[in-house]
Amino acid sequence: xxxxxxxxxxxxxxxxxxxxxxxxxxxxxxxxxxxxxxxxxxxxxxxxxxxxxxxxxxxxxxxxxxxxxxxxxxxxxxxxxxxxxxxxxxxxxxxxxxxxxxxxxxxxxxxxxxxxxxxxxxxxxxxxxxxxxxxxxxxxxxxxxxxxxxxxxxxxxxxxxxxxxxxxxxxxxxxxxxxxxxxxxxxxxxxxxxxxxxxxxxxxxxxxxxxxxxxxxxxxxxxxxxxxxxxxxxxxxxxxxxxxxxxxxxxxxxxxxxxxxxxxxxxxxxxxxxxxxxxxxxxxxxxxxxxxxxxxxxxxxxxxxxxxxxxxxxxxxxxxxxxxxxxxxxxxxxxxxxxxxxxxxxxxxxxxxxxxxxxxxxxxxxxxxxxxxxxxxxxxxxxxxxxxxxxxxxxxxxxxxxxxxxxxxxxxxxxxxxxxxxxxxxxxxxxxxxxxxxxxxxxxxxxxxxxxxxxxxxxxxxxxxxxxxxxxxxxxxxxxxxxxxxxxxxxxxxxxxxxxxxxxxxxxxxxxxxxxxxxxxxxxxxxxxxxxxxxxxxxxxxxxxxxxxxxxxxxxxxxxxxxxxxxxxxxxxxxxxxxxxxxxxxxxxxxxxxxxxxxxxxxxxxxxxxxxxxxxxxxxxxxxxxxxxx
Amino acid sequence: xxxxxxxxxxxxxxxxxxxxxxxxxxxxxxxxxxxxxxxxxxxxxxxxxxxxxxxxxxxxxxxxxxxxxxxxxxxxxxxxxxxxxxxxxxxxxxxxxxxxxxxxxxxxxxxxxxxxxxxxxxxxxxxxxxxxxxxxxxxxxxxxxxxxxxxxxxxxxxxxxxxxxxxx
Numbered sequence: 055x056x057x058x059x060x061x062x063x064x065x066x067x068x069x070x071x072x073x074x075x076x077x078x079x080x081x082x083x084x085x086x087x088x089x090x091x092x093x094x095x096x097x098x099x100x101x102x103x104x105x106x107x108x109x110x111x112x113x114x115x116x117x118x119x120x121x122x123x124x125x126x127x128x129x130x131x132x133x134x135x136x137x138x139x140x141x142x143x144x145x146x147x148x149x150x151x152x153x154x155x156x157x158x159x160x161x162x163x164x165x166x167x168x169x170x171x172x173x174x175x176x177x178x179x180x181x182x183x184x185x186x187x188x189x190x191x192x193x194x195x196x197x198x199x200x201x202x203x204x205x206x207x208x209x210x211x212x213x214x215x216x217x218x219x220x221x222x223x224x225x226x227x228x229x230x231x232x233x234x235x236x237x238x239x240x241x242x243x244x245x246x247x248x249x250x251x252x253x254x255x256x257x258x259x260x261x262x263x264x265x266x267x268x269x270x271x272x273x274x275x276x277x278x279x280x281x282x283x284x285x286x287x288x289x290x291x292x293x294x295x296x297x298x299x300x301x302x303x304x305x306x307x308x309x310x311x312x313x314x315x316x317x318x319x320x321x322x323x324x325x326x327x328x329x330x331x332x333x334x335x336x337x338x339x340x341x342x343x344x345x346x347x348x349x350x351x352x353x354x355x356x357x358x359x360x361x362x363x364x365x366x367x368x369x370x371x372x373x374x375x376x377x378x379x380x381x382x383x384x385x386x387x388x389x390x391x392x393x394x395x396x397x398x399x400x401x402x403x404x405x406x407x408x409x410x411x412x413x414x415x416x417x418x419x420x421x422x423x424x425x426x427x428x429x430x431x432x433x434x435x436x437x438x439x440x441x442x443x444x445x446x447x448x449x450x451x452x453x454x455x456x457x458x459x460x461x462x463x464x465x466x467x468x469x470x471x472x473x474x475x476x477x478x479x480x481x482x483x484x485x486x487x488x489x490x491x492x493x494x495x496x497x498x499x500x501x502x503x504x505x506x507x508x509x510x511x512x513x514x515x516x517x518x519x520x521x522x523x524x525x526x527x528x529x530x531x532x533x534x535x536x537x538x539x540x541x542x543x544x545x546x547x548x549x550x551x552x553x554x555x556x557x558x559x560x561x562x563x564x565x566x567x568x569x570x571x572x573x574x575x576x577x578x579x580x581x582x583x584x585x586x587x588x589x590x591x592x593x594x595x596x597x598x599x600x601x602x603x604x605x606x607x608x609x610x611x612x613x614x615x616x617x618x619x620x621x622x623x624x625x626x627x628x629x630x631x632x633x634x635x636x637x638x639x640x641x642x643x644x645x646x647x648x649x650x651x652x653x654x655x656x657x658x659x660x661x662x663x664x665x666x667x668x669x670x671x672x673x674x675x676x677x678x679x680x681x682x683x684x
Numbered sequence: 685x686x687x688x689x690x691x692x693x694x695x696x697x698x699x700x701x702x703x704x705x706x707x708x709x710x711x712x713x714x715x716x717x718x719x720x721x722x723x724x725x726x727x728x729x730x731x732x733x734x735x736x737x738x739x740x741x742x743x744x745x746x747x748x749x750x751x752x753x754x755x756x757x758x759x760x761x762x763x764x765x766x767x768x769x770x771x772x773x774x775x776x777x778x779x780x781x782x783x784x785x786x787x788x789x790x791x792x793x794x795x796x797x798x799x800x801x802x803x804x805x806x807x808x809x810x811x812x813x814x815x816x817x818x819x820x821x822x823x824x825x826x827x828x829x830x831x832x833x834x835x836x837x838x839x840x841x842x843x844x845x846x847x848x849x850x851x852x
Contacts, residue, residue, distance in 0.1 A: 144793055312794035326794075327801040329716020603699055603739070629701070629738070631713050 071106050072270055073236040077278040085112070085269040088255035090193035092201065094248055098276030100160065101241040103251060105215050106270050108235040109263040111254035113173035113190045113211040115198075116148070116156045116247045122203055124150040128169045128210050138220065139169045142282045142297075143315060147244070148212060156247060161240035163285030163294045166232040168216035172208035174256050182258060190252040197250055214239050216254070216261065230260040237294070240280060284315050288411045295411075300347035301438040301516020305524075309534055317348040317409060322536040333539035334631055337502055341444030342535035343523055346501070346508065347516075349395075351433040352414050354404045358426035363404055365579055366420045367397055368562060370572040374399035377461065379470050379497060382570045383562055384413060385580030389587055390558040391565060392416060394550060396499060398472055405433070409552050420579065437495075438513045442523060443506030445681070446530045451507055454479050454526055455496065464496075469683045472497035477509065481521040492519050502540065503547025503675055505684050545628045545639060548597060548673030554608060555595065555625045555639060561587045564641055566595025566672045593622055593641040597674050598653070598667040600636040605629050606655050606665075612640050613654045613664065621646045624655060630674060637674045638667070687823045689747040692775060692831070695757070697765030700739030707756060708733050712741075718795070718805045720820050725749075725756050732820050734805055739765075744822065744829070774834035778846045780826035782819065785846065789817060802826065810840055 069084070080099065085091055090113075095101055103112050118124035130153055132138060135145035146159040173194060179187035195205035215233040218226055253269040256262050274280075283296035297315045307313070310325045322345070324330045336342050354362060363371040369382035378399050384392040395408030406413065414430050421428045442451060452464050454477045461473035478491040492515045500506035511519050524532065541551075548566070550556055556565040561584060563571075571584060600606060606627035611620045622642030630637045638655070646653060647669060654664040671677040695704060704712045708723040712733065715721055720734040725745075729752055732744040745753055757767045778785065782800060788810050791797045795806035797817060805818040816831040832840055841848050 310794065311796060323794075324716070326796045326799065327804050329719055331714050331716040332719070335714050603702055605738075634702075634705075634713070 069270060071235075072104060073238070075272060076100075076102065076240065076274060076280060078275045079272050080275050081273040083251075083271040085251050085253045085271060087253050087266040087268055088188055088193075088257070090190060090197050090250055090252035092197040092248060092250040093271065093273070094246070095243045095273055096276065097243055097245045097247075099243050100274035100276075100278060100280060101157070101243065101249065102238050102272040102274065103214055103241070104236065104238040104270040104272065105164070105231070105233040106235065107267040108233055108237065109215075109231045109265075110233065110267045110269060111168075111216040111231055111256070111262055112214045112269040113194070113209070113216070113252045113254060114214055115173075115194060115209060115211050115250040116243075117201075117203070117249075118150065118154070118156055118245045118247055122201060122248055124152060124154055124156065126156060126210065126212065127151040128212070132169060139167050141165075142284050143313070143320075144311075146282070155244040157241045157243050159239060160242050160280050161238070161283045161285070161296065163296070164215055164231075164233040164237045164239065165284065165286070166215070166217050166219075167239070168213035168218040168228075170218060170220070170226055171213060171216070173211040173213060173252065174254060174261075175208040177207060179258065184258055187258070188255040190254050193252055193255065194250050198248075201248060211252075213254075228261065230263050234294075237285075242280075282320075286318055289415065292411070300345055301511070301513035302345040302347065302440060302520045305517055305520045306345060306534065310536070312536065314537065316537065318411075319348040321345060321348060322534070324536040324538050325534050328533055330536065330538040330542065331631065333533050333535040334542055336531065336533040337444050337504055337535060337539065337543055338632055339445065340530050341442060341446040341450055341527055341532045342502075342539075343520070343527065343532060344441050344443070344535040344540060345438075346441050347438035348409075349407050349434075349439060350409060350411055350413060351437045351510070352406045352408075352417065353431040353433050354406060354417065354428055355402075355431070356426070356428035358421070358424075358428050359402065359404050362417060362421050362424070362426045362428050363397055363406070364575065365424060365577065366417055367406070368571045368578065368580075369397065370575055371397055371399070371404065376401040377471055377473060379472055379499065380570075381470070381499075381567075382572075383556075383567065384408070384416060385562075385578070385584070386558055387580055387583065389561040389580040389583035391556040391560055391562060392558055394552065394556070394567070396470075396497075398495075398497070436512060437510045438516050439508050439510045440516075440519060440523065441500055441502070441506060441508045442527075443500045443502045443504050443535075444532075445505055445684070446532075447504075447506050450523070450527045450530055450532060451477075451496075454522065457496075467496070467498050469498055472499075477519060477522060479522045479526060481518070481525055490518055490522070492522070494519070500682065501547075501549055502543045503549070503673065503679075504543075504681050506682070541626075542628045542631070545626045545637065546630050546632070546673070546675035548639065548671065548675075548677070551626060555641075561591060563588050563591040564593045564595065566639075590644060592643070594644045594647040595625075595639065595641050595672055596622075596647050597670040597672045598624075598638040598640050598655070599633075599670055599674065600638065600655060601666040603629065603636055604657060604665060605636050606638045606657070611656045611660050612642055612646075612667070613656060614646065615652055615654055615666070621653065633674060635674075639672065642669075690744055690822070691747045691750055691769065692773060693743045693745070693750070693753070693767055693769050694736075694741070694773075695743065695765060695767050696736075696740040697763070698739065699760075699763035699765045700741060703757075703760045703763055703765045704733070704735075704741050706760060708741075715803075718807075720803045720805065720818065722803075722821060725753055729753055729756075732822065734818055734820075742831075744820075772834050774832055774837040776830040776832070776837065776841060776844070776848050777822065778828045778830065778844065778848060780819065780828055781846055782828065785817070785828060785844070788843065788845075789815065810843055813840055815840065
């Protein structure tokens, strides 16, 4: 069936209630509240489905083939993606019943949709006392009838903006949509499609906030090239922010297709032709280069900069010399970890490098509360960073680095010390290959358990720095490293990950970084609570070495030998290539945290198979930190 | 590319990795899924070992060595691991001409066929038929193996621009 220009395209209306178009619009449609419409798109064209007023679901159908015989299949889609709902990136395609890709999610600013339930049906409304209520399924029947598509009592649809989830008991629970005015999903058609979009008619429950409103659909030309992106809101008031590339990502994309979204950035999981094992061994034996630009950076200036950090940060910042840094955490009043990070001392100014955009808001609130005179500058867009890690990292970097006065040489740069300077060299075959000098801050820190350096650079010079370091590392067989190998290395080294080992309900004493709390300081946020927690935290962090080769998983329970009751939980686990053992980080009741204690980890359903585990230090690999301090 | 007949055998289980380490050496720890290495069993039996996931491995060896290999494997019978030959799994042996082969194969993301290095493998499809492409040396000669369902062997063979070797 030949494709035609949609007869109902609406170009005349002036939609002042919409965000600006993303590109060249070739057609657009307004789906009025509690209605549906059908429209055609051609292969490669983009479909943007916009929730105009917010909290409004839009069910979506797509058909391909001469007789529209290919249709969406939610079960196929879930199975092939391994996800409850596809998301932008590697697993973003929706498939037909014959496993053909129909369309792909390119961008999504909402992040919560439904791929389990039917578009709302007359049956649903009948069962809750509204016989005759309009439904999306019936609306679809009507708009699809002209195309010869037979009606159904319920359509299996992608229900965009419909907030459902499967709870731990297997129930599909739902509630008000997460979407806000202007939130959208952007799809790319993989083939010519007949589509149908609804504005969900449900006004009898919270699904559409009891008030169905319009949905807007824009079709963009296939010649557009919209990047894949996931939209995140980091605070109730922050605008949605799309995942982005770092300065190094274009280089990384040349080496791998295996990128995932992490903290707002596209980061590599592993590299083609190497893989996590080779990357891991390169780290432990030689050197690796990894992109850690997803870290957030904040400059803290002003006469009270030190005083602010003394109150907000867990370490005694006043003790830091210029060029020295310290790892610690931002705490809330009950002693929970808001974020972990490193404070760099520049003399009368400081830099905090952590994980959250909201750290600046928090620091500003604290400053305001205490009447401090400070300015907090968000620097994440001006500073991207690479980590050069591994026992040969110093050898690779040494000939490239020249430090500014009064800093000395790379060999004299101690652990948790940093210096500014330049990295210079000639990258063969590049325009900038004539002895380029790249301003950098080099910090002797890392997240791998090996000797290493982190290099902070302006994004404009990022690609050059990547090229220079990769070239300089060639004689040492340096490899780029992805997140899979990094996760293995950091678990071996007993290093924490946000969301795994801590959150804002976890104290540093439970997370295993009690050493990073300067409890002798006269005052800091969370001190009173931590003084109570320290003598007997509800749990303590330990390392476990498991018998056998099975790898545990986050959330698995830890038991005393032979008991049914739990004493803790696995937070992270991996198989350690260098130790040849299955290891884990866990948090257990203090009574079971002594080194040498024998415990059990519950596998499968927690009862079917128990695996013995011995409590050890948090860092199974190099617990004395001799390698990072080498 | 003729030579003594060879066979494929698969090894997997909870203890797949430690058994593989015992059989093929500690270098097995250093390769990722979809990578391979050449090894000697008992210093006499040459094998190519492809890692398929954490604990799953596929081995190419001379048919005449199969009994000795099986005997070596049986030393680890107390561990949770199996050794199987799949009668439904076929293979095609091709000369190492990836530039001719790559355009035919749609890789499963995030894998790449173009630029596939020696001792690497990738899943993909030829005319919607599933194949596993494995680039490695066979009898010391660079080669490419396609693993596929036995029933698809002749179909895929007819689609290839390369002469197929004489592996089973």
